[in-house]
Amino acid sequence: MNRDMSYAAVMARKNEIMKASLGIDFSAYEQSPVCFDYERMMRDTGFSHDDLVRIQRETKVGDTPLFELRNLTEAVRKISAAGKGATILLKDEAANASGSFKARRASISCYEAKRRGFAGVATATSGNYGAAVASQAAQRGLKCIVLQEVYDSRGVGQPEIVEKGRKCEAFGAEVHKLTVGPELFYCLLTTLEETGFFNASLYTPFGIRGIETLGTEIAAQVRARYQRDPDAVIVTHAGGGNLTGTARGLIAAGALKTRIVACSVDLSGLHMASDHDFNRKSFTTGHTGFGVPFATWPDRTDVPRNAARSMRYMDEYRLVMQGEVFYVTELLAKLEGIERGPAGNTSLTAAVAMAREMDRDQIVVVQETEYTGAGKHHNSQLAFARSMGIEVRRGDPRENIPGKNIVIPERLDQVTGHDQPLEKLRLSYLKNAAKVVPAEQWTAADKAFLAADVKRDSAWLESVLPQLKA
Amino acid sequence: MNKIPAETWVEIEQVILTPAQRAPGIPDDTRATPYVRRISGFLTAPAAVGGEATIRTLIGRTLTGTLRVVNPSYTHSFGDTVPELLKIGLGGQA
Numbered sequence: 001m002n003r004d005m006s007y008a009a010v011m012a013r014k015n016e017i018m019k020a021s022l023g024i025d026f027s028a029y030e031q032s033p034v035c036f037d038y039e040r041m042m043r044d045t046g047f048s049h050d051d052l053v054r055i056q057r058e059t060k061v062g063d064t065p066l067f068e069l070r071n072l073t074e075a076v077r078k079i080s081a082a083g084k085g086a087t088i089l090l091k092d093e094a095a096n097a098s099g100s101f102k103a104r105r106a107s108i109s110c111y112e113a114k115r116r117g118f119a120g121v122a123t124a125t126s127g128n129y130g131a132a133v134a135s136q137a138a139q140r141g142l143k144c145i146v147l148q149e150v151y152d153s154r155g156v157g158q159p160e161i162v163e164k165g166r167k168c169e170a171f172g173a174e175v176h177k178l179t180v181g182p183e184l185f186y187c188l189l190t191t192l193e194e195t196g197f198f199n200a201s202l203y204t205p206f207g208i209r210g211i212e213t214l215g216t217e218i219a220a221q222v223r224a225r226y227q228r229d230p231d232a233v234i235v236t237h238a239g240g241g242n243l244t245g246t247a248r249g250l251i252a253a254g255a256l257k258t259r260i261v262a263c264s265v266d267l268s269g270l271h272m273a274s275d276h277d278f279n280r281k282s283f284t285t286g287h288t289g290f291g292v293p294f295a296t297w298p299d300r301t302d303v304p305r306n307a308a309r310s311m312r313y314m315d316e317y318r319l320v321m322q323g324e325v326f327y328v329t330e331l332l333a334k335l336e337g338i339e340r341g342p343a344g345n346t347s348l349t350a351a352v353a354m355a356r357e358m359d360r361d362q363i364v365v366v367q368e369t370e371y372t373g374a375g376k377h378h379n380s381q382l383a384f385a386r387s388m389g390i391e392v393r394r395g396d397p398r399e400n401i402p403g404k405n406i407v408i409p410e411r412l413d414q415v416t417g418h419d420q421p422l423e424k425l426r427l428s429y430l431k432n433a434a435k436v437v438p439a440e441q442w443t444a445a446d447k448a449f450l451a452a453d454v455k456r457d458s459a460w461l462e463s464v465l466p467q468l469k470a
Numbered sequence: 471m472n473k474i475p476a477e478t479w480v481e482i483e484q485v486i487l488t489p490a491q492r493a494p495g496i497p498d499d500t501r502a503t504p505y506v507r508r509i510s511g512f513l514t515a516p517a518a519v520g521g522e523a524t525i526r527t528l529i530g531r532t533l534t535g536t537l538r539v540v541n542p543s544y545t546h547s548f549g550d551t552v553p554e555l556l557k558i559g560l561g562g563q564a
Contacts, residue, residue, distance in 0.1 A: 163544075166544045176509055183492060331559045335564065382552040
């Protein structure tokens with residue numbers, strides 16, 4: 001059969017390809033062009049919490065250690081006001097098979113793919129998720145294809161992404177190394193069509209439900225050791241899955257007062273689809289280039305309805321600069337005796353700043369680490385940045401300009417991060433919804449859904465409606 | 471030109487979309503370049519570097535493209551030492 005393989009023709013077949021490769025009929029959950037039954041979609045995965053734990057134990061996922069960072073906590077207390085300086089805990093997700101929390105996300109998808117008789121799984125990601133799918137697929141006897149955005153047009157690849165590609169191949173996956181561009185999705189669609197593989201998308205209900213165990217483990221571990229719930233859990237935020245799954249797990253465990261804090265590296269000013277800018281950022285994910293657009297409109301992914309809906313659960317959003325993260329990464333090694341990769345260290349950086357403002361008897365949890373090594377190490381990142389003409393120096397991190405320089409703090413009290421006002425993001429979300437259906441035409445059900453999707457109520461939505469029409 | 475023997479581990483390159491075929495709405499610097507894919511596998515038959523080659527991938531699929539690299543390897547490292555990092559946190563001081 002000769003199919004039209006042009007960009008436009010393949011994109012037009014998107015829905016049928018997705019339906020065949022996921023087995024989820026998303027239209028069954030649609031209630032209007034704006035709202036859908038999110039909770040029913042999540043429930044229909046059919047897994048209980050115990051099922052998730054059992055499936056994950058089969059493939060070396062979960063039950064990771066929770067460490068108290070005693071020396072870093074002490075260092076923060078030394079620069080804090082009297083009575084301030086919360087205890088910082090770190091959930092060592094690097095202990096999962098494939099070296100990151102993404103193993104949780106991949107485990108349920110691969111289990112489901114096997115159960116339904118698919119021969120293999122495919123996923124489009126340059127992140128740890130590729131290695132996680134490859135590792136889980138290997139354990140389930142599934143073939144695996146990972147599509148990665150690796151190179152700029154000169155064939156230069158960011159060392160961290162190159163390393164992630166290596167890891168996928170090490171687990172026996174076929175790795176597609178692509179140049180910069182949003183056509184990654186086009187390639188995923190053609191690959192799914194060619195192979196008939198399961199779409200192990202980051203954003204399916206299976207992926208997000210797999211992360212819920214991270215939240216329940218945190219609640220159980222903190223309660224067992226400190227006889228209380230964590231006051232705040234900080235999540236490195238990009239596509240929103242990590243935050244959504246963790247928050248859902250905490251809620252399922254009854255930790256209802258725990259503040260859910262998102263954290264991203266501030267890369268304002270760099271264009272994510274630019275061939276030139278691609279290699280001038282030192283973070284390949286966990287940054288504002290993904291974090292902000294995904295928060296303000298989750299339904300922009302490779303599935304019709306995204307199960308990762310971060311604003312539904314987010315209480316606060318902190319931004320940190322690249323230089324601040326590199327400084328804290330180095331402190332983790334020198335003070336705590338562990339080397340870990342960039343993702344968890346992003347939220348660790350925000351935790352250092354937040355712990356300083358929190359009371360001494362409070363607890364802040366950094367909910368992930370990831371493995372490090374050649375390519376992923378912060379020295380690799382900084383050496384690569386230097387080779388790309390980025391200035392690297394010590395100084396005041398407020399002088400960081402993404403794509404131009406990386407200013408590494410000279411002292412811990414310069415690690416402050418900064419706030420991303422949530423109200424602005426909530427309004428952006430509503431403006432995006434108004435592009436689907438004009439706000440004047442929203443029904444009461446639409447309004448209730450949209451308000452819940454940004455953790456607000458209908459009264460709040462009514463109060464901001466005039467700003468939308470302005 | 472010397473042919474590379476069958477079963478050699480190689481990398482091929484495929485132009486997926488020419489600049490004219492690329493997605494609408496992408497930045498101009500990206501649009502000026504083709505969309506390219508590189509995949510590694512074992513040569514199914516002798517082929518010359520720069521010529522057309524067919525590979526069998528790690529999952530057994532057969533793909534065709536231009537032979538780019540023989541025995542593609544990973545050379546990423548910890549990078550040149552960044553002295554600015556070394557002085558951080560010495561003596562347990564933040």
